[in-house]
Amino acid sequence: MEVFLVSLLNGLVYGMLLFMLASGLTLIFSMMGVLNFAHASMYMLGAYFAYDISRHIGFWPALVVAPLMCGLIGALIEMYGLRRVHKNGHVAELLFTFGLAFIIDKAVQMIWGLLPVPYRVPAALDHSLFSIYGTNFLAYRGFMLLISALMFCAIWLLLTRTRIGLVIQAALTHPEMVGALGHNVPRVFTIVFAGGSALAGLAGVIGGNYLVTEPSMAFAMGPIVFVVVVFGGLGSLPGCFIASLIMGFVQTFAVVLEYSPADLLALIGVKVTAATPLAEFLTIPLPRIGALLPYLMLVVILLFRPRGLMGTRDT
């Protein structure tokens, strides 16, 4: 029972972090049709910038400055890179962001080195908030939840209460129509791309010290965010939210559930021994294939429901 509750909380925190990343990507993908491979790179840059800024100035300024820097970089990428490549088609845009992710990866390695950097939780939040069944719930996790929730509210308010928000909502599901109605679609695109990058950067600021800050973090996080976006469905932020939480829970619970397909078969009376064909595949415990699960989900959802959970358009 305690394991369940603890995992639930951890899954929630992780899921909200994923949502912060995935929401930006859903917006970008739904509106511009660009699957931004460099999105997770913004997450990484956010963490590294925050690390540097917290070293010299402090964590709290980093919380504001790092995402802004990521947003700025995102705007530059969109204005001088993507727009140029846009005329060559979606595949070219995809390849461009892929190449960008590649270069940012290597650049980070060169500037900050190959090893993880000691980006730590700030001392002010590095204590236990409360205790469940003997496991401490760090204050920092509560802080993460707070920031995620605030950000969620801010996005919701922006999208539903401001004019630009309405335009973005419309462009989410009917991008061509919005242009035909006379809105400055290129400017909206730049804003969305920059905003999405800033969000990813913010996720990096608060996630980088919770998880680990190292050059391969973009490569590790990227595909999971893709799965969430595809799972949640194009054009739907609520879908993205649900998918993020599901993914958060799946990945958290997978680590603690020491079961394997063989156990499942045992339930229906089939006994798996070392001599059974495919024994190795059947006896593998869930925690070990935890890394596999997102990709399995990706393939399954694309096979049976390419629209995702709540998508309005096919992927």
Place this chain on the structure above:
Amino acid sequence: MNEPAIRLRNVHKSFGQTQIILGISLDILRHERHAIIGPNGAGKTTLFNLISGRFPVSSGSIELDGHPIDGLPAHEINRRGLSRSFQVTSIFPRMTVFENVRCGLLWSLGYRYSFWHLLGGQRQLNEAAERLLEDVNLQGRRDVPAGLLTYAEQRALEIAITIAGGAETILLDEPTAGMSRGEADRAVALIRRVTEGKTLVMVEHDMSVVFDLADVVTVLVYGQVIATGAPAAIRASRVVQEAYLGTEVH
């Protein structure tokens, strides 16, 4: 044997909440030259898309040569002898003119998904392709990438690809759109020549083309057929005139 080439029975089509086709029943007889006219937004292209299998019907039935085809995938319908051209020119822009036409011939000559026949050595195929190019007067542009042709040449190529497979029923969607008077006249002569002995259904806005080419005219307004008949009768029909020109306000 005397069944119509195409038979539509009470066909409806909606996109979401919007109803485009509101119950069309229509017979298109064999060897007929049948024109479908109507104001913009009447659903003419949607009708083509339903018949050719690009979209599924919301309800109703479509038969080709007596066999139901609604719900079949587009390539299946094509293999049963129905071919179409598109309003917005749809060719293979990165391939040469010759190869465009040759692609149109491949399935009908039984090559299927072969990866062991060397195309250069297929005499019957290549000769048929050359003949088609001559039919549409494009043999001079044989090795030009199709994307570089002029608009009228691309329309001619589109027609060549459409008839290449030897389909008995041909659907042409605004074949003379965007053409000058001279180009349209030449296109009409071409269409008449290459659809000799076949069933032709066209969507057209150019009335002179319609009256020149068509045996039967159907008028479509707001997703419904309001008149079908010989061109002269349609021209004289009050119902049609009102639909196009509106009623007088006294």
Place this chain on the structure above:
Amino acid sequence: MNENLAGNATSAVIGATSFARRHWLWLAALTIALVLPWLFFDWTKARHAGFVVSMLSQMGIMMVFALSYNMLIGQAGLLSFGHAVFLGLGGYCTAHALNAIKDGGFWLPVELVPLVGGIGGLTFAVVFGYVATRQRATAFAMITLGIGELVAACALLFKTFFGGEGGVSTNRMAGVSLFGWSYAQSIQVYYLIVAWTVISVWLMLFLTKTPLGRMANACRDNFERAQFVGYDPRMVRFVQFSLSGFFAGIAGALYALSYEIVTYDAVAAPMSANALLMTYIGGVGVFAGPVLGAVLIVLLQSGVSLLSNSWLVYVGVLFILMVAFAPGGIAGLIFMHQPIWRARRMGRLAAPYARILAPGLLVVAGFILLVELCSFLTIGAAQGKTFKLSSLTVDPQTVGPWVIGAVLLAGGGLWLRREGRRFGAVWQAVMEEIKAVRGNA
């Protein structure tokens, strides 16, 4: 009777010369491939330069791999992020087959072993392709990404087929050979690779001239039109995908024969990315483009990686420049000159090319300098290396080199932009001339 013989002989000779004239480039490349190792032969020790033979072997393997990838991206318009799966799985199959041959399980000469890899690749491509090709564009790319990651994760986890983290080791000296070679020497393996590369290249070229090859192009150009000439585009893509897996599997077999071990690196994302980079930089629109790309990337990998940690940065930047400015790749750039070559006006471009050469070199030098400074500041320092330009030691801690690098990059960049504009103007003028001449002809 004598006339007949003479006639046959003459027509045979004429046939051969005409063949040679039409395919001179391929024949020249083949000759170079056969002869090159001998240029680096160490005559005093009667040994081949291991480094050169190894690099050339890798070029052959990557050529087949990249060409098989171009069957997807260039010819069928299918962007796959998991192509290494078929190389790797073909490699694993081959390794197991070689081990089985050694244990006496079945008989197959080493020369035919690559077929095992091909069949392995084909089988898996049929299974995965059936699933993947049901989707269009972006969804297809995502599925291939997912499958790629799944297979790579399995390769690390499971020992039965994949050998887990240690991979599957094998020994190519399994004994049976049609020519009596033992394949102990790497030069013998190299010639086997050359032979299979030639076979694969020829087969893939043949494929482009078949109904399937052409319809794959058609489905790429216009999915819908392909349906309306009677073809099911999904089926076309499925067959093309499967055949592409066959050739990737052959490359995997050559990989297994060459390195005698197959680990999860062979199926992992970096290898798939490699395919994409090689093919795109070489040029997706020309059949031989991926060949160029493979040669270039292997050269960079083998050569530059010895000198610098950052060769991947250069590849990445090259890739992005291609995507933004030259989507046809290097081969595409070369082919843009074809009308000018035909009109014998290449001379007009000599001076403009010379004028962009100098600023171009400055920009490249400045960029490389800055990248290397960065690299030595962090990675190099951690590894204890110093930045040496021949005999000159460059200290990344001082400001001087950074300023030089920045000046070279910025100054060279501005100069390049100006010369680039002039080049563009000359190019335009020449092309207009050619069009006018052709119009009047």
